[in-house]
Amino acid sequence: MKLFKTTLLAASLLFAGYAVAHTDEFLDSQKSPHDGQIRMTDMYHLELVVKDKELTVYVMNHANEAQPSAGMTATATVLSGETKTEVKLEPAEENLLKGTGDFKTSEDMKVVLSVTPAPMTVRYTPRQKAEAPATATTAKDETKQ
Numbered sequence: 001m002k003l004f005k006t007t008l009l010a011a012s013l014l015f016a017g018y019a020v021a022h023t024d025e026f027l028d029s030q031k032s033p034h035d036g037q038i039r040m041t042d043m044y045h046l047e048l049v050v051k052d053k054e055l056t057v058y059v060m061n062h063a064n065e066a067q068p069s070a071g072m073t074a075t076a077t078v079l080s081g082e083t084k085t086e087v088k089l090e091p092a093e094e095n096l097l098k099g100t101g102d103f104k105t106s107e108d109m110k111v112v113l114s115v116t117p118a119p120m121t122v123r124y125t126p127r128q129k130a131e132a133p134a135t136a137t138t139a140k141d142e143t144k145q
Contacts, residue, residue, distance in 0.1 A: 033064050039122040041115075048113065050105055050126045055087055057097040057113065066095035072115055078103040079110040089113075 032038050036049035036058070044067060047058040055076050059069045074089040074097050087101035097115075111124040 033060070034058055037124050037126050038064075039124060041120040041122060043118065044120070046113065046115070046120075046122055048111060048124045048126060050109070050111070053102060054098065054100045055089060055111070056092075057089060057115075059095045059097065069093075069095050069097050071117060072097060074099075074113055074115040076101075077112040077114075079112075080104050080106045081108065 030038070032047050034047055034049050034056075036047040036056075038045050038047045040046075040062070043061075045060045045062060045064055047060065047064075049056045049058070055078075057074060059067045059072065061067050069091040072091060076087040076089060076099065078085045078087060078101065080103055083104065085101050085103040087099040087103065089097040089099035092098040105127065107127045109125070109127050111126060113122045113124065114120070115122070
């Protein structure tokens with residue numbers, strides 16, 4: 001029984017660390033391979049790169065290694081200021097989905113990406129980085145200085 005409890009505790013800690021490692025805040029704190037914003041799905045890391053009126057999504061595994069985009073399509077809903085624009089993305093290269101649209105980039109820009117065939121929905125804030133919440137230890141340390 002003691003071995004079971006120890007094994008269960010170890011497995012819980014292992015999976016808890018995995019879940020924390022893939023938060024938006026964590027992903028935003030890491031250097032992305034193509035200078036975009038990465039979000040996680042069950043099977044993939046999807047990196048969104050926004051340039052002018054073009055959206056590029058790099059399809060990668062959880063180690064940020066290229067994965068085939070063949071057979072995938074996506075629709076991006078771009079929210080920028082008061083404007084809402086739909087952009088269709090199609091496979092462009094081995095691990096890319098690309099599309100163009102008449103949207104403007106702004107600091108408050110948001111992109112909701114829906115990918116098929118495996119239904120995946122991912123939310124991006126390409127001009128903003130998610131911030132990790134301050135810890136109680138950090139607040140105490142700052143008051144001592």
